[in-house]
Amino acid sequence: MSESNPATVESHSIDFIPHTERYGTPRSLFTLWFSSNLTILGVSVGTLGVAAGLSLPWTVAAIVLGNALGTFFMAAHSAQGPHLGIPQMIQSRAQFGVVGAAFPLCAVVMTYLLYCTANDLLIPGSIVSIAPVSGPVAMAIFSIATLGVAFAGYRLIHLLGAAMSWVSAGIFAVAFVLLLVRPASVAPAALMQPRGFSGVVFAMVVTQTAAWGLSYGPYVADYSRYLPARVPAATTFWYTAAGCFGGATLIMVFGAFLAAMVPHLPDDLGGTVAGLFGRWSALVRVAIILGVIEGNVMNLYSAYMAIVTIFSGLRERPHVGASMKLGVMLALSVAAFFMARAAEGHFQQFLADMLNLMIYLITPWSAINLADYYLVRKGNYRTEDMYRVDGIYGRFRWKTIAIYFAGVAAQAPFAQTSVYTGVIAARLGVDVAWIVGLIVPAVLYVAGSVSERGTRPALT
Numbered sequence: 001m002s003e004s005n006p007a008t009v010e011s012h013s014i015d016f017i018p019h020t021e022r023y024g025t026p027r028s029l030f031t032l033w034f035s036s037n038l039t040i041l042g043v044s045v046g047t048l049g050v051a052a053g054l055s056l057p058w059t060v061a062a063i064v065l066g067n068a069l070g071t072f073f074m075a076a077h078s079a080q081g082p083h084l085g086i087p088q089m090i091q092s093r094a095q096f097g098v099v100g101a102a103f104p105l106c107a108v109v110m111t112y113l114l115y116c117t118a119n120d121l122l123i124p125g126s127i128v129s130i131a132p133v134s135g136p137v138a139m140a141i142f143s144i145a146t147l148g149v150a151f152a153g154y155r156l157i158h159l160l161g162a163a164m165s166w167v168s169a170g171i172f173a174v175a176f177v178l179l180l181v182r183p184a185s186v187a188p189a190a191l192m193q194p195r196g197f198s199g200v201v202f203a204m205v206v207t208q209t210a211a212w213g214l215s216y217g218p219y220v221a222d223y224s225r226y227l228p229a230r231v232p233a234a235t236t237f238w239y240t241a242a243g244c245f246g247g248a249t250l251i252m253v254f255g256a257f258l259a260a261m262v263p264h265l266p267d268d269l270g271g272t273v274a275g276l277f278g279r280w281s282a283l284v285r286v287a288i289i290l291g292v293i294e295g296n297v298m299n300l301y302s303a304y305m306a307i308v309t310i311f312s313g314l315r316e317r318p319h320v321g322a323s324m325k326l327g328v329m330l331a332l333s334v335a336a337f338f339m340a341r342a343a344e345g346h347f348q349q350f351l352a353d354m355l356n357l358m359i360y361l362i363t364p365w366s367a368i369n370l371a372d373y374y375l376v377r378k379g380n381y382r383t384e385d386m387y388r389v390d391g392i393y394g395r396f397r398w399k400t401i402a403i404y405f406a407g408v409a410a411q412a413p414f415a416q417t418s419v420y421t422g423v424i425a426a427r428l429g430v431d432v433a434w435i436v437g438l439i440v441p442a443v444l445y446v447a448g449s450v451s452e453r454g455t456r457p458a459l460t
Contacts (some may be wrong), residue, residue, distance in 0.1 A: 008396045016086050019228070025089070026214070029236065031165040033216075035163075036294055036295050038169060043254060046258075050260050062203075064250060065206050065212040075244065077220045082229050084221070085383070089219075091373075096400050099396055109310075119292050120139050124269065126271065128276070166289060171284055209252060219302035219305065255333070258273075340452045356416070363434050364405075371441075407437050407440050
């Protein structure tokens with residue numbers, strides 16, 4: 001059965017995709033990233049600015065700016081996929097070493113585990129409303145559904161993305177109209193409450209929305225690596241960017257609008273949106289659940305890819321079997337379930353801190369990876385050596401590892417969360433740590449010239 005058949009369980013894992021098995025067009029990247037952003041979790045991120053007291057227009061401006069910045073970097077990672085034909089974090093072995101890549105990979109696993117946890121917290125209300133089950137059982141049902149699709153893999157994920165791009169876009173577009181035409185149910189007068197500009201909150205929203213796009217960086221190329229190598233990098237970049245920026249911006253602006261019109265939003269945002277549809281609310285709930293499953297599948301799939309990349313580096317395994325894939329995904333699902341149970345009742349604070357933590361850990365890796373690909377090596381890699389500890393990339397590249405941790409540490413004075421505020425962040429009143437996390441590692445990496453030059457790309 002063909003790998004491109006959605007009924008086929010994906011046979012490839014972290015290995016190189018042969019040219020004879022490449023298929024598809026860049027258009028699939030648009031639908032995948034557009035639909036994966038149209039979820040209730042995206043709505044939740046959009047509500048944070050208004051909930052913190054920022055006016056609706058300024059919140060929208062911050063959302064647009066943050067998404068533009070985050071999307072630029074994630075799409076630059078996506079452009080690597082067709083050219084190299086390998087998962088994003090396998091490519092990081094060229095910078096960190098075959099085993100040394102485990103350092104940023106641990107941050108990647110934590111990032112997507114946190115995303116899975118956030119989705120586990122968000123979705124039970126929608127499931128409980130249409131099925132006679134308790135909250136924990138609803139979480140378990142959601143986790144099992146996510147596990148099934150993620151195990152099937154790449155093709156089914158793309159197919160679900162194509163379908164949900166239309167369904168989710170239609171639901172949220174109608175919901176927006178219903179907010180306007182049903183004023184009695186949503187108290188639109190709240191939209192006119194006197195709110196103003198706050199530099200602190202504006203910067204917070206930019207950081208949180210930029211984190212949304214940047215967090216896709218470690219796995220975005222995983223979904224473009226099956227495309228034929230002849231696909232131009234610019235084409236891959238723009239289809240990915242258009243889908244991610246369009247979907248994320250629209251859904252977050254909807255969330256900001258919802259927060260401005262509906263005071264005291266509950267944690268069950270799915271119920272708030274579905275309630276606008278009256279007797280059709282149950283069907284809308286189902287569609288919302290499917291949309292969140294799609295996003296959660298990508299998080300689980302990519303956390304699995306990161307974990308097997310770590311352990312395959314230790315054992316020089318270019319491929320892992322279905323049993324290991326299932327075991328890793330199951331362990332991740334169980335971990336997210338119990339983390340969600342522990343965080344119940346604190347969703348908004350968990351979400352805000354989660355976005356900040358992710359951006360502190362991911363941006364230094366992103367800066368190093370992009371600097372290496374576009375400035376140092378200019379896309380020239382020896383792919384087979386990324387699977388060998390005795391290859392040209394070695395076991396550990398300690399200078400790069402030191403630069404990564406220097407990038408993480410450099411952000412500390414500029415960082416701000418609910419439990420920690422850096423010295424400079426306290427004086428400025430804003431969190432700009434992620435900007436430092438992008439600039440410092442990139443400059444150090446390029447200046448140090450830690451990578452070999454002139455190696456040929458291995459695309460056979």
